[in-house]
Every structure is written in structure tokens, then in C-alpha cells.
Amino acid sequence: MAKRPSGPKKTLTAPNLAALGADRLAGLLMEVAGGDALWKRRLRMELAGEVGAADLALELDKRLTSLGDSRVRVSWRKRPELIRDLQSLRRMIVDRLAPLDARLAFDRMVSWFDLYPGLTARVKDPKGELGLLFDGATGELAALASALGPEGAAPVLSDALATRLSEWASWIGRGVGDLSPAVAAAVLAALTTDKPRPIGRLALVVRKLAERSGDLDAWISAIPDDDRTRPEVGSVMALRLAAAGRPGAARAALEASRTPTPEERWLNAEIAVLEAEGRATEADEARWMLFERTLSPDALRAAVARLPDFxxxxxxxxxxAHAAGYFDPVKGLAFLMNWPALREAADMIETRAAELRGGHEDTALWAARLSARHPRAALILLRARARTLVRLGGDLDEEVVGLIHEAESLATLTGDDGHAAFVSGLRRDVGTGRLLRR
Structure with missing residues (x-):
């Protein structure tokens, strides 16, 4: 009997294919390329790359020009082939040309992106695959620009934004995280130096470039005056200015966006500004006021951390005590459970049982955490949860039945004799709910 060949050698992997030898592989590639134009172009490009960067760039230019000049409409059946073609070009630029010549690669990548507007006019693309392909390449564009450096990349990118803003604003905005701070700063300077104040989409790009390059003044200048009066904007401006050691400007930004009832993020910004102004005592008072208003655990931790022992x-x-008496009992309970302050939470539950509702999604979990040491409080929560679910759904479903069994065990443990009345009340609520739905 012939010896059975080993499996791994037949697996389609690069090492196994390499074992076939160069001549055999070349023959197979010629067979494949004979009926596939995409493969022919790819192989010609690979061969050109072996000759040098200029030859590969020429081959890429031929295909980029052909795609850009074409007016032939592409049906949904032909779209996958076009996308493979675009992906192949992208890979040749990034993987083959870039290591040979950063300048040539970057220029071809820009040309590749500039294909998009023309393609959208003639490609049937209901799923948006074409847009996703270009959006997904923005990081590689930024990496190529960073490798080329500010002097080579910044003029090209700033020109693209100046002349083709609608598409390039999105692409540069998406890829800015992969752009080197030096290139971001150079593009930013080209867009803002001796230029009118940016507006609209250009302002959005300027802010992202300013963030990447660390230019706080450019970031602020790109914010419209009307937006600066909005608390969510003014608070961010104040935080950044305070962190930069500019308390006067931070205070001005904060006051410009003050409202009669500031939101939590604005109050947090005010604390940062007070600290930057050297008003530590007032900052501590503001932290406590913020906690009393919002039950913010972060504000409480910050306030307590500054206090001496005891x-x-x-x-x-x-x-x-403040949380236990909070106007919203469920929010107060959530704070105590999450801190955690379980004893105080249990006391609150028993004290304010009539006010508690079981609508919070963590009610059953809280009951489980309290059941061992505070079973009465856990029982109250379970009953509240069951009543809420019945009133919302109108049936004794699986979750409600499970809550009933848990409540029965806790009632027995605590000597509570109200379980039968509790179950009767649930059944009455179920009947009422069914009547209302008729």
C-alpha cells in the first residue's frame, strides 16, 4: 500500500508554495494571469518594483489615470472587482513603493484618494463599501505623510483641504491620530497663518490638527463665537486653559458659558479653574457642593482625599446621610450601593421603603448583595422589583416567579409574615393589567 502523504505539506501556505520552486510558481502565475487583468497588472507592478521606484510609480500612474479618466458606469456585479483593484493599488503603494521612495508613494496615495469623487458618480454602491474602503486607508495616508515629513507632506495636504475640502476634511480628520505632530503643525500653519478665521468643516479640521500638534490657541480660534457661550464648549475650553496654566483665560471662558443651573461638567471645570487660580479652599467647597447636587462619587473622593485623618x-x-435623604431615592440608593456603603444603604431602604420602586436594572443584584447581612432590606428590594415588573408587563413571568421564591426565603429568614399578602397583591395586579390591555 502506498504511503499516505502527510497533511501539512498539502496545506496552502507560503512555505509550502515556496517549496514548489521559482520555475513552477512562475508557470502557475502565468496561467492565472492569462485570464485575469487584475493579476496581470499586479504582476507587472511587482516586476517594475524589482527594477526601481520610478518604474513602479509609472505603472501605478497608468492605472490611476485609467481609473480617473474612465466614465464607464460600474454595476453592483462589477463593484467587487473594482474594490479588489483599488485594494491592490493601495497595497502596492503602501507595501512596495513606500519603502523604496516616500515621496513617490505619498503622491500616489493622494492620487488614489482623489479617485473617490469620480468613482462615486459612476459606481453603484448601496452598501457604502467604497466609502468604507477610503475611510479605512486614512491611517496609512497619515503614516506616509509622517514618513515624508512636514516640508514634503504639508503643502500637499493643505492644498487638498483648500481645493477639495468636502472629501479631504473627513479623511484628514479621521487620520489625524496617525499624523506626526510636526506634520500636523505644518498643515495647521498653512491653513491659519495670514488666513481668515476658519469656519465650517475647515474649522473642524483645524481643531483636530491643533489638538494633534498641541496648539491650544489655534484650537480656540477655530471655535465659533456663538459656540463659546454653550456650557459644554466653554467648560472644555476652561479645562484646557486651566491645565495650560492660564487661569485668567480659563475664567473668562467659564464665565462666558455660565447658565443659571450649570451642569456637572461645567461645575467640574469651575473646580479646575479655582485650583488654577490658587483658590484651594473654594475649590474644596465647590467639590462638596457638586457632590450634594449630583452625588458624583468622583467629586466626593476628591473632596475627602484633601481632608486630614478622622x-x-x-x-x-x-x-x-445626604445620599440616604436625596430627593431621588433610587439615585441615592445607587450611590450607596456602588460606593459601597451597604449598612447605610440597608438603613435607607428600610426607612424609605414606601418611596422605592424596582425599576432600576440593578435592583435584584443589590438585593443579592444585601441578603446575607441585611436580609430585611433585600426583601424590600425584591418585592419592589417584582411589583414593578408585574405592573409593567402584567404577567407572572419567569423573572417574577424567581423573585417570589427568593422573597419567600428571605421572609422565612426574617420572620416576615407578609409573604402571602405580597403574592396576593401581585396576582391582583396581574388581573388588573390584563383588564387594561383588553
Whole structure:
């Protein structure tokens, strides 16, 4: 019996194909390329790349020009072939030409992106695959620009933004994270030096470039005056200016966006500005006021961290008492459970049982956490959850039945004799719900 060949050698892998030898592989490639124009172009480009960067760039230019000049409409059946062609060109630019000549590669990549507007006019693309292909290449464009450097890349990118803003604003914005700070700064300077204040989409790009290059003033200048009065914008401006050691400008930005009832992010910015102004005591008072208003755990931690020993314990007791009496009992309970302050949470549940509803998605989880040491509080939560679900859904579904069984166990454990009345109330609510749905 013939010996059975080993499996791994038949697996389609690069090492196994290499074992066939150059002559055999060349013959196979010629067979494949004979009926496939894309393969022919790819192989010609590979051969040109072996000759040199200029030859490969010439081959790429031929195909880029052909695609750019074509007016033939592409049906949905032909779209996959076109996308493969574009992907092949992209890979040849990035993987083959870029290591040979950064300048030539970057220029071809820009030309590749400039194909997009013409393609969208003639390619049937209901799924948006073409747009995703170009959006997905923005990181590689930025990497090529960074490799080329500010002097070579910045003029080209700034010209693209100046003359073809509608597409290039999106691409540069997407790829700015992969752009070197030096190139970002050079493009930013080209767009803003001795130029009118940017507006619209250009302003968005300028802000992203300014962030990447660390130019706070350019970032601020690109924010419209009307937007600066919005608390969500003014608070971010104030935070950045405070972090940059510019408390006067930070205060001005903050006050320009003040409202009668500031939101939490604005209040957080005010604390940062107070710190930058050297008003530490007022900053601590603001932290406490922020906690009292919002139950922000971060604000409380920051306030307590600045207190000496023993005073922090008193402050926490005060904070827990405030949360237990908070106007929104569910939010107060959520704070105590998540801190965690389970004893205080259990006391609150028993004290404010009539106010609690079981609509919070973590109610059953809270009950499970409390059941071992605070079973009465856990029982209250389980019953509240079951009542809420029945009133919302109107049936004793699997979750409600499970809550009933858990509540029965806790009722037995705590000596609570109200379980039968609780179940009867649920059944009554179920009946009422069914009548309402008729």
C-alpha cells in the first residue's frame, strides 16, 4: 500500500508554495494571469518594483489615470472587482513603493484618494463599501505623510483641504491620530497663518490638527463665537486653559458659558479653574457642593482625599446621610450601593421603603448583595422589583416567579409574615393589567 502523504505539506501556505520552486510558481502565475487583468497588472507592478521606484510609480500612474479618466458606469456585479483593484493599488503603494521612495508613494496615495469623487458618480454602491474602503486607508495616508515629513507632506495636504475640502476634511480628520505632530503643525500653519478665521468643516479640521500638534490657541480660534457661550464648549475650553496654566483665560471662558443651573461638567471645570487660580479652599467647597447636587462619587473622593485623618470619616458619614435623604431615592440608593456603603444603604431602604420602586436594572443584584447581612432590606428590594415588573408587563413571568421564591426565603429568614399578602397583591395586579390591555 502506498504511503499516505502527510497533511501539512498539502496545506496552502507560503512555505509550502515556496517549496514548489521559482520555475513552477512562475508557470502557475502565468496561467492565472492569462485570464485575469487584475493579476496581470499586479504582476507587472511587482516586476517594475524589482527594477526601481520610478518604474513602479509609472505603472501605478497608468492605472490611476485609467481609473480617473474612465466614465464607464460600474454595476453592483462589477463593484467587487473594482474594490479588489483599488485594494491592490493601495497595497502596492503602501507595501512596495513606500519603502523604496516616500515621496513617490505619498503622491500616489493622494492620487488614489482623489479617485473617490469620480468613482462615486459612476459606481453603484448601496452598501457604502467604497466609502468604507477610503475611510479605512486614512491611517496609512497619515503614516506616509509622517514618513515624508512636514516640508514634503504639508503643502500637499493643505492644498487638498483648500481645493477639495468636502472629501479631504473627513479623511484628514479621521487620520489625524496617525499624523506626526510636526506634520500636523505644518498643515495647521498653512491653513491659519495670514488666513481668515476658519469656519465650517475647515474649522473642524483645524481643531483636530491643533489638538494633534498641541496648539491650544489655534484650537480656540477655530471655535465659533456663538459656540463659546454653550456650557459644554466653554467648560472644555476652561479645562484646557486651566491645565495650560492660564487661569485668567480659563475664567473668562467659564464665565462666558455660565447658565443659571450649570451642569456637572461645567461645575467640574469651575473646580479646575479655582485650583488654577490658587483658590484651594473654594475649590474644596465647590467639590462638596457638586457632590450634594449630583452625588458624583468622583467629586466626593476628591473632596475627602484633601481632608486630614478622622475628618475624612466625618465627611463620609455626612455624605452617606445626604445620599440616604436625596430627593431621588433610587439615585441615592445607587450611590450607596456602588460606593459601597451597604449598612447605610440597608438603613435607607428600610426607612424609605414606601418611596422605592424596582425599576432600576440593578435592583435584584443589590438585593443579592444585601441578603446575607441585611436580609430585611433585600426583601424590600425584591418585592419592589417584582411589583414593578408585574405592573409593567402584567404577567407572572419567569423573572417574577424567581423573585417570589427568593422573597419567600428571605421572609422565612426574617420572620416576615407578609409573604402571602405580597403574592396576593401581585396576582391582583396581574388581573388588573390584563383588564387594561383588553
Amino acid at each position: 475628618e475624612d470619616v466625618v465627611a463620609l458619614d455626612r455624605a452617606f
